[in-house]
Amino acid sequence: MGKKRRGPTLDELLARPWCYYCERDFDDLKILTLHQKAKHFKCERCHRKLNTAGGLSVHMSQVHKEQLTEIENALPNRSGLDVEIFGMEGVPEDVLQAHNQRVATQYHQSEAERQAVTGNPPSGSGGSGPAHKKPKLEDLSDIKARLAAHRAKRAEGATGGSSREMTPVGTGQSASTPTNSNRRSSKHQLRNHTLSLMGPPPIPAASPYSLASPVYPALSPAAVSPYAPPSAGTPAAYVAAPPGAGPYPPPGYPSHVYPAQPTTLPSGSPSGSYPLPTVPTLDPNNQARPGSLPALSGLPQRPSFAAPALNMQQMQQMHMGHPAPSSTSPEHANGDATQAPSHVASSVDELISSAAKEAAASEKPTKKEKSKNIRMVYSDENISPEEKMAKLPRYAFSRQAFQQETALGEVPGSIVVGTIRDQDTVVDPAH
Amino acid sequence: MSSNQFTLASPPTDAISALKFSPDPNSTRLVVSSWDKNVYLYDLRDENGAVGEGKLLQKFEHRAPVLDVCFGENENEIYTAGLDWDVRKIDLNTSEQTVLSSHEAGVRSVVYSREHNLVISGSWDSTLHVHRPDAGANTQSVPATIPLPSKPFSLSLTATKLVVAMASRALHIYDLKGLALLTAQADGDTVEGNRVELEPWQRRESSLKFMTRCVACMPDDAGYASSSIEGRVAVEWFDPSPESQARKYAFKCHRQTAEDGVDVVYPVNALAFHPVFGTFASGGGDGVVALWDGISKRRIRQYQKYPSSVAALGFSGNGKYLAIAISPGFEDGKEDISDGVVRIMVKELGETEAKAKGAK
16 A cells, blocks of 8 residues: 555645636536536526526526526625636636635645644655554554553452452453443453553563464464353453462463463474463462463363454564464464454444444434524514614614703704603603 | 616615505605615606616605604605604605604504505504594694504504504404594594504414514405514415415425524515515515415515525515615624625516416
8 A cells, every 4th residue: 555645735736626606626627517507507497507607697588587697606706797607717817816826825824734733744755654654553552452451450440359360351240230332341351451461561472472483373263263252261261360470471471372272282383382381370469461371271262362362463573573484374364363453453343333323322312403403593582683773782762862952952953843742851851 | 578686876874674665556766764864765767767776866864763664645755663762754845854753662663554544653662653644734633552462563554454463473453444433533532532442353373483573464455474583474364264264374484404404594574565466575584585476375486695684675566676675684693783785676577577377
């Protein structure tokens, strides 16, 4: 895939055809002419579309006996009939110039704004493509890791004590109502959790991986059913974990990922190289390592769940320069590696979409109401617009003040004072 | 024959409150009242009698914004009503102004009945004043005051009836003959005789759910149309029989759908019946004027949107011209009326332009 395009260049913008009447621009001339026919040269009476303003004018006068005075939907100063426009033809030179100038200034302005916001160099000054890509990737895993860490923390807080290790699943199932979303989220949580476990310490893992890589094929069958019931398999596996596991022991790291090992290990797998038994006991304080135990318990399903997540990381590791046996790595690429991210992605998508749906559901009724709703330009039920206007200061009229004035002799010649009533004169303090 | 439109020269400098043609079929005069405290008299014909640009004949200044104006007995006599609480008679030949009566609040509307020679004004003090202008010689003549349940917002009359549309969606229909008799009596009765409790011929509630904006009677004396601030027009008949009442209907108009799907509803500020064809025009806050056939319930045509709200409409006496007054209207959320175009357009109607097409 090439570099992402960052919007059109100025030249492209200037080359775009635009409508004289409404200053809208279009992808090509054909669409512009269609727009003009539909918006500006359409007969109000019979909805017939004409090609030009002149044509419409003739049509109006001949068919409807009316005089066309202005172009519909046009900008105020462009509604005249004096210019004959068809597509881009007929646009006066000065208007054209003004438009180009406007487009150019707009372009430069938005460009400057974007630069200010993103800190990117101006377009066309060297590719920053790779630099973009990597941070993005890291970002994603970072976020996931943080999410998992946060969840783990919360779960930890919820259960407390030494049993923390099995919390992700345990709490999720016990504490929460068995609603769909809950279950999904707990699953998701678990997956994320394992992912995060894999995530942070890629460096120590590097060395074992080179050894381990041949083992991977073993996982692929399991990966076919990545959604093996977590409730059945995983909790048990977790329970098996001793309260404290080793603190990121580099050799132990991969171990929990390979629980399937015992059963389906391919011939080439250096099972002996796995320091599995030693790992779990290394550090009694590490709670973040529940996974390390499953290997011991040898539950087949568990890896299927965790493995894909791991494999993604692993793949990365492998691609980072560890020469993997040619026979195995393709398998990874086709099997676990590709599936794993898609699972994660799909579950994330699911979450997002469900959240979006919820949001939409809560928004929808209001929207519907809105569309039913009407906005009244004037909605006062009791006071007429005229009365409101009459209250404006500039229309204010005080009869008393006028009486005073007239009493002072400034009677306009035309005013007949004969009908002034008693009450008026009584109220007047000047008398 | 093409429909021509021209703009009157020297329009008012502020929002327009009313526009009336002389009912005289041979007259091409029209008067316009404005918030700029003036009443403008225009004639569509120039010195040579040819209808062209239309020109301003005279301008009459008032003390306060003028809210309504109407022609009197002939094209040389007008009545005005305004925020200075007064109802005036202006002789166009001599420019002499006579105050007929004073209300206790701004006077929203004034109408003249040629058949009964009555001037009726409606004020925000919730009264109608009924004047007999021919009693002008008698300076002791005091107009009859008819109390109303609410503020009258719009008056309209036919040869025999007066329709008063009020706040709180109330609507009274008075019999002009009764009014004339009563005023004559009250006039003779000099002792505090000017306040008259008069039972209306009919008392109705508006068929529209929102505040009545304008009411206009059919020229054939059969019924009336009323409009509300909520983009709707109702057509009703005077005849109280169930059959006639069943014919009444209302329809939506003067609405626009905004980009976000919200229907923007404009008040229908003006209604005017064509004196010959009996069709009517409506003008809304959206700046649109539409012609309707009230009998077959069809829209005849709709004109292009004007740059500001339609404030008033009027057909000339012979029905050949339609004058459209546009000016910025008062809208929600605005403390002041916005600046906008104040203009009076006159449409020269084609022979059948305002004619009902007949039900299909």
